[in-house]
Amino acid sequence: MDDVDRARILVVDDNPTNLKLAGDVLEWSGYEVARAVDAEQALTIIEQTPLDLILMDIGLPGMDGIELTRKLKAHEATKGIRIVALTAFAMKGDEQKVLEAGCDGYIAKPIDTRVLAEQVARCLGEDQ
Numbered sequence: 001m002d003d004v005d006r007a008r009i010l011v012v013d014d015n016p017t018n019l020k021l022a023g024d025v026l027e028w029s030g031y032e033v034a035r036a037v038d039a040e041q042a043l044t045i046i047e048q049t050p051l052d053l054i055l056m057d058i059g060l061p062g063m064d065g066i067e068l069t070r071k072l073k074a075h076e077a078t079k080g081i082r083i084v085a086l087t088a089f090a091m092k093g094d095e096q097k098v099l100e101a102g103c104d105g106y107i108a109k110p111i112d113t114r115v116l117a118e119q120v121a122r123c124l125g126e127d128q
Helices: 016-028 039-046 066-076 094-101 114-122
Strands: 010-011 034-036 052-058 082-087 105-108
Touching: 010 016, 010 039, 016 034, 016 066, 016 082, 034 039, 034 066, 039 066, 052 066, 052 114, 066 082, 066 094, 082 094, 105 114
Parallel strands: 010 034, 010 052, 052 082, 082 105
Antiparallel strands: none
């Protein structure tokens, strides 16, 4: 995949370790990655950068990932961006909750670095 064809992914996570880990794994896999620590920073990046996918932590400070997802899916300019919940909240019913909010998928934490790029490729509809 050359630079022109690289998928652009935004990782939103308030945990610096998770943010670095997910971003690094995806960059090593050939994706162009932007990082945000909260909803405000994410919105700034989303306004300035065309994106193919957002990996969204649900437990963000301030505006949480579910609220941000609803906001993005309600806006004409951003409703087509695929959003995948990336969360440690893996309780019964949580997956349904994030899907109802508009997320297109769900990846549970802790992140498995061996399969994250594969999971993202599936979310993007890329051939394996």
